[in-house]
């Protein structure tokens with residue numbers, strides 16, 4: 001299919017040039033891998049240090065004493081089994097991270113049967129590891145995702161792909177959605193979804209006796225996040241925020257809930273060895289069933305858009321659109337890759353964003369004086385009625401600080417996994433290639449050495465001040481860092497910034513007395529352990 005010139009939005013016009021830059025980028029990453037990753041010559045603060053050559057086990061016992069994994073402290077397999085299976089530790093992975101850090105230090109090892117995991121709970125060591133990553137960092141424990149895709153003849157997407165496959169897809173997508181200015185073009189689409197969010201708040205509160213309460217705000221934000229990300233990924237509206245949710249959308253929501261609400265089941269799907277599946281079939285069956293539902297939904301919406309484009313081209317009409325249209329027209333990815341990426345991005349983009357919005361509004365309700373400061377900022381920038389767009393966000397530093405601070409206190413991914421692709425020395429320990437690392441983002445976020453009064457909610461700590469202790473470090477990296485970091489970060493931020501600016505402009509957000517102090521629990525992601533009920537009262541403007 002010819003690529004219609006008039007279709008190209010300006011931000012794609014330099015695609016060809018960018019590709020070259022991209023290739024150069026990967027060449028430079030490869031060089032970096034072969035030299036820098038073998039020589040930790042850059043400290044976390046970015047300062048040059050004396051370069052060390054990679055230290056191998058042969059060096060152990062020589063003048064630079066590098067310790068072996070055997071010497072690394074950590075809980076025993078038995079205590080881990082008791083912690084996770086007996087004391088329901090899967091719900092408290094974030095707390096266990098903190099406890100183990102206190103007990104064993106900032107680098108420790110854990111054994112889960114044959115699986116050894118090295119956990120790193122130190123900002124500078126996390127920085128060292130991430131800065132030394134090669135061209136295609138490898139995520140841990142994704143084999144069973146790939147197995148499902150192979151079984152069904154489906155492609156992997158960015159989350160599940162590795163190596164060359166991942167590099168190729170990432171190089172396409174990173175040019176389209178990685179910078180704030182790339183996603184600014186979605187501002188109007190997202191704002192239409194925010195309109196519906198505000199309408200939905202009004203409908204829901206009118207159904208309660210006090211005319212103000214929205215029960216379990218996460219249900220609302222789940223629908224907002226899904227509608228918002230789908231508006232970008234599928235270029236259509238799904239009707240999540242309508243009174244009557246369309247059947248196919250509801251089926252998708254059910255599949256998504258199955259994937260996450262039966263998180264333990266899906267996690268066991270990966271943990272249970274293949275040979276045991278005939279004895280314990282449920283986890284693997286449910287895992288496959290939910291993916292079937294998720295893929296089916298994406299295929300329907302993508303095929304629909306593809307048919308529309310085809311018809312437009314056949315009629316000689318101008319084809320205009322966003323991300324999906326670009327992918328379908330340019331064919332920089334094949335159809336299966338487009339299906340897989342849309343499916344995985346939708347999966348990655350809903351709960352993450354909705355939990356963060358739930359926590360952010362909860363924190364605002366719990367800290368009325370901070371809400372008032374942010375309200376004042378919004379009024380100064382926008383007044384009572386002007387709707388914020390992507391262009392206004394730089395003038396709303398406290399809204400950005402609110403999102404950063406929420407993600408520091410409640411990082412939806414409290415830890416991240418990697419498989420080391422080279423032998424490394426981290427924190428004085430020799431870590432052989434192929435070791436599983438757990439980067440403990442929750443621990444570093446809550447570490448008093450990284451953040452003054454770490455447990456306090458202070459969005460203004462992220463605001464650039466001339467002389468103050470501005471935070472700029474690896475202590476809180478909720479979207480990850482570097483080449484394998486979250487590809488949807490800018491989309492998520494746009495959705496959250498625009499929604500929060502509007503909600504704060506329009507409503508005073510209060511807490512329902514029946515909402516206790518809500519704790520976090522890990523359920524795959526870090527989520528509220530109890531429903532959050534909030535009151536939305538109109539601001540008197």
Ligand code: HEM
Nearest residue numbers: 158159345348349352353413478479480484485486488492
């Ligand atoms: C508050 C919202 C979000 C948070 C905190 C978040 C966080 C993360 C983190 C920590 C990772 C792993 C990075 C790494 O391994 O280094 C990740 C990966 C990813 N995220 Fe997000 N995410 C969010 C929203 C989104 C959205 C809205 C999308 C899609 C539109 C998305 C798509 C992805 C994808 C596709 C990956 C895999 C990237 C790759 O492996 O190349 N995320 N995200």
